[in-house]
Amino acid sequence: MDFDTDILVVGGGLIGSAMAIALSSIGFDVTVIDRQSDQLSKSHVFDGRAYALSHASIRMLKALGIWNYIEENAEPILDIKVSDGRAGEGASDWFLHFDHQELEEGPMGHLIEDRHIREALKANIKKSKQIEYIYNTEVISKSDDDTGVSLNLSDGRILRSRLLIGCDGRNSNIAKWSNISHIGWDYNQSALVCAISHEKPHYGIAHQFFTPSGPLAILPLPGNKSSIVWTETKDKAKDINIMRDEDYLSALSPVIGNFLGPISLVGDRFSYPLGLSIAESFISSCTVLVGDSAHGIHPLAGQGLNLGLKDIAALTEVLALAKRRGENFSSKDVLERYQKWRRFDTSAMAVVTDSINKLFSNDNTVLRSIRDIGLGGVNATPQLRRSFMRHAAGLSGDLPKLLQGQII
Ligand SMILES: Cc1cc2nc3c(=O)[nH]c(=O)nc-3n(C[C@H](O)[C@H](O)[C@H](O)COP(=O)(O)OP(=O)(O)OC[C@H]3O[C@@H](n4cnc5c(N)ncnc54)[C@H](O)[C@@H]3O)c2cc1C
Numbered sequence: 475m476d477f478d479t480d481i482l483v484v485g486g487g488l489i490g491s492a493m494a495i496a497l498s499s500i501g502f503d504v505t506v507i508d509r510q511s512d513q514l515s516k517s518h519v520f521d522g523r524a525y526a527l528s529h530a531s532i533r534m535l536k537a538l539g540i541w542n543y544i545e546e547n548a549e550p551i552l553d554i555k556v557s558d559g560r561a562g563e564g565a566s567d568w569f570l571h572f573d574h575q576e577l578e579e580g581p582m583g584h585l586i587e588d589r590h591i592r593e594a595l596k597a598n599i600k601k602s603k604q605i606e607y608i609y610n611t612e613v614i615s616k617s618d619d620d621t622g623v624s625l626n627l628s629d630g631r632i633l634r635s636r637l638l639i640g641c642d643g644r645n646s647n648i649a650k651w652s653n654i655s656h657i658g659w660d661y662n663q664s665a666l667v668c669a670i671s672h673e674k675p676h677y678g679i680a681h682q683f684f685t686p687s688g689p690l691a692i693l694p695l696p697g698n699k700s701s702i703v704w705t706e707t708k709d710k711a712k713d714i715n716i717m718r719d720e721d722y723l724s725a726l727s728p729v730i731g732n733f734l735g736p737i738s739l740v741g742d743r744f745s746y747p748l749g750l751s752i753a754e755s756f757i758s759s760c761t762v763l764v765g766d767s768a769h770g771i772h773p774l775a776g777q778g779l780n781l782g783l784k785d786i787a788a789l790t791e792v793l794a795l796a797k798r799r800g801e802n803f804s805s806k807d808v809l810e811r812y813q814k815w816r817r818f819d820t821s822a823m824a825v826v827t828d829s830i831n832k833l834f835s836n837d838n839t840v841l842r843s844i845r846d847i848g849l850g851g852v853n854a855t856p857q858l859r860r861s862f863m864r865h866a867a868g869l870s871g872d873l874p875k876l877l878q879g880q881i882i
Pocket residue numbers: 484485486487488489490507508509510513524525526527611612613614641642643644647665667703746764765766767773776777778779780781782
């Protein structure tokens with residue numbers, strides 16, 4: 475049977491697009507399919523969404539030639555301050571301070587607006603002869619055999635390839651059609667996401683403030699602007715979400731405190747229900763899951779996209795080696811190597827974020843004392859502090875070559 479392309483990627487969001495660019499860098503022809511219209515050039519103005527990308531992720535974007543489109547719009551995260559407290563009462567006396575000067579590699583990461591990442595991915599895809607990106611088309615079913623995969627598209631086309639990569643996000647249909655189930659639970663929390671401008675400078679400091687209803691992240695953007703990820707219980711978030719901008723700001727201001735001076739909203743406001751979800755397998759016949767389709771974690775550590783980029787780096791390296799050795803790159807043996815590399819690491823990160831959320835998102839006096847002592851203890855122990863910083867920067871563990879900044 476003829477193949478239309480080497481690899482089909484379902485989902486052309488941030489992960490599917492980066493996956494296609496990485497695959498084209500090792501010589502594969504790729505077709506990306508996304509049901510949305512022009513996913514990559516949605517917003518020419520800042521819509522309020524931004525991501526913290528780790529030092530290692532940025533090394534990968536540099537290696538793939540994507541970073542030069544983003545660099546001038548990225549804000550380095552110099553320090554991270556973690557504290558515990560109640561809204562309106564300020565932080566407790568115990569806190570954790572990560573200073574980037576303790577890390578020889580440089581800043582732990584950068585904050586980047588969603589639109590700048592999308593624009594950079596689009597520019598790279600546009601100039602590639604090996605990537606075809608099909609917009610506005612839904613994949614409606616999948617079938618497979620030992621040699622490859624067929625996809626039925628909403629426009630009536632059938633596309634066939636040796637390997638299918640599901641980058642179709644949470645509630646992945648590719649996983650369902652491949653009989654892969656997910657384990658996980660709902661956090662009964664929602665993340666309220668927006669950006670603010672403020673009078674005083676942020677000095678490149680990211681703040682993670684744990685309140686009883688959930689963590690609040692204040693992340694530095696270029697200029698006197700910050701990205702806000704404000705976690706509240708689902709019911710409270712629902713009430714806040716329907717508020718007018720002025721009331722929303724009045725609710726947000728006491729949670730932030732006054733260290734940034736008066737604040738105002740920039741762009742839109744978003745709300746995301748939060749849950750944990752890990753695929754029971756990352757692979758099935760001629761099929762691989764990557765990014766949120768494989769794992770969705772709590773955003774408190776800002777690691778979801780970083781984990782997806784790590785999946786891409788690992789899978790690209792596995793496929794490149796298989797190709798060079800003349801192996802069938804969609805064989806079970808080859809795909810198993812990707813699963814071994816990524817599934818444990820991802821589950822470990824899910825457990826860590828889950829435990830931190832459970833330990834901090836409550837007002838229990840005993841747990842409060844334990845976590846305050848924990849924060850103070852880590853802060854007073856340079857080796858532990860450095861180890862946490864290396865994790866946040868994505869520099870620990872068995873790093874694929876792309877995350878080391880090397881071309882495969
Ligand atoms: C509040 C919040 C804050 C976050 N902050 C950070 C952060 O600071 N740093 C970080 O690293 N991560 C962060 N994350 C995580 C990050 O947003 C996600 O991990 C990432 O966006 C997932 O991208 P994805 O491409 O895998 O999935 P998605 O963005 O969900 O993309 C899936 C794509 O698949 C397409 N699709 C689905 N089904 C079909 C189909 N049948 N046919 C065709 N197309 C289909 C969809 O249209 C979509 O474009 C955060 C998450 C949240 C909720």
